[in-house]
Amino acid sequence: MGKGERTRVAVLERATEISSRLGLSGLTIGALAGSTGLSKSGVYAHFLSKEELQLATLRYAREAFVDQVLRPALSAPRGGPRLRAFFERWLERARTAVPACCVYLAARVEFGGQPGPVRDQLAQDYRDLLDSIGQMVRAAVAEGHFRPEVDPARVAQDLDGIVMGFFFAYRLLGDPELERRARESFASMMAAARRG
Amino acid sequence: MGKGERTRVAVLERATEISSRLGLSGLTIGALAGSTGLSKSGVYAHFLSKEELQLATLRYAREAFVDQVLRPALSAPRGGPRLRAFFERWLERARTAVPACCVYLAARVEFGGQPGPVRDQLAQDYRDLLDSIGQMVRAAVAEGHFRPEVDPARVAQDLDGIVMGFFFAYRLLGDPELERRARESFASMMAAARRG
Numbered sequence A, B: 001m002g003k004g005e006r007t008r009v010a011v012l013e014r015a016t017e018i019s020s021r022l023g024l025s026g027l028t029i030g031a032l033a034g035s036t037g038l039s040k041s042g043v044y045a046h047f048l049s050k051e052e053l054q055l056a057t058l059r060y061a062r063e064a065f066v067d068q069v070l071r072p073a074l075s076a077p078r079g080g081p082r083l084r085a086f087f088e089r090w091l092e093r094a095r096t097a098v099p100a101c102c103v104y105l106a107a108r109v110e111f112g113g114q115p116g117p118v119r120d121q122l123a124q125d126y127r128d129l130l131d132s133i134g135q136m137v138r139a140a141v142a143e144g145h146f147r148p149e150v151d152p153a154r155v156a157q158d159l160d161g162i163v164m165g166f167f168f169a170y171r172l173l174g175d176p177e178l179e180r181r182a183r184e185s186f187a188s189m190m191a192a193a194r195r196g
Helices: A003-022 A029-036 A040-046 A050-073 A080-096 A098-111 A117-142 A152-173 A177-194 B003-022 B029-036 B040-046 B050-073 B080-096 B098-111 B117-142 B152-173 B177-194
Strands: none
Touching: A003 A029, A003 A040, A003 A050, A003 A098, A003 B098, A029 A040, A029 A050, A050 A080, A050 A098, A050 A117, A080 A098, A080 A117, A080 A152, A080 A177, A098 A117, A098 A152, A098 B003, A098 B098, A098 B152, A117 A152, A117 B152, A152 A177, A152 B098, A152 B117, A152 B152, A152 B177, A177 B152, A177 B177, B003 B029, B003 B040, B003 B050, B003 B098, B029 B040, B029 B050, B050 B080, B050 B098, B050 B117, B080 B098, B080 B117, B080 B152, B080 B177, B098 B117, B098 B152, B117 B152, B152 B177
């Protein structure tokens, strides 16, 4: 990484931390300059507007998700094993990468009702996530791991619900049983998809 | 309702709308005074501090949830039918009472990492929600609608995940298939709980 790239990453790390507490609307170039020790024009050199900064912060979280969840899962055998690897890594990320998850969830709340580039990006990312899971399910059907009648879109939606329910409850209640139950729900879902 | 109570409700409606966009941290007494036409001291007469206002806004959303989801479900026969009535009303609320749902979800993100009375209240409300569902499941077991081995806490967590997953995806993608799939997931969950 060159110096410019290192600065950009440092700024995006701070941006993630700030917007996990204050939302992407609370992420101003001024606040970011103050907390990174850069001048406002130094931040502007990397991000041309507040909206560009918001989109870059989402992109940074998305890339980490791809690096830590999606890409490693792709090295598991396709079908059922890959879906399981994906779920395990996603659950791990929901437990450990709290600020990045908060940025995404807070943005979905904040921008869900505000048409524009940020909302469009959030919708596209959501579709991409559900499609990635759907593809793994279709591969599991093709491999004979799942019954042919299994609806890939429903498995994707269920899996998203299991992880999101875990994320919110665990963050507030901190009960390790929540993680065990999320795994049980995943196992039931897999069993229902296999059942002949 | 007397005049004081009507003013209080009008202020809480505005507070819900503001914090659904800006989070409970963005809900200042000044912003609320500006948008309701009351003086700051008029708002202070109802809510003694910003924290008190945040707690009252959460309480207002919680009371609406009890009125529109929990209480009507209690008039369905106990056990399976009550759980179904609860789910149907909750799903309806996730589709229609968007600002109040946003207030709660945004607050869970914002305050999940900030110890204090707001976080305590959010955790208590989450426990109460999961406990209410757990009780309906225990009643379904007692009535013979569900197998005795069914884990009430897991059903509660699954149901929460189904509705939350639906809420976030529907708000961004607006696809009516999401609602159909949420109902199918609920039906599968019920079938798994009945299966002998």
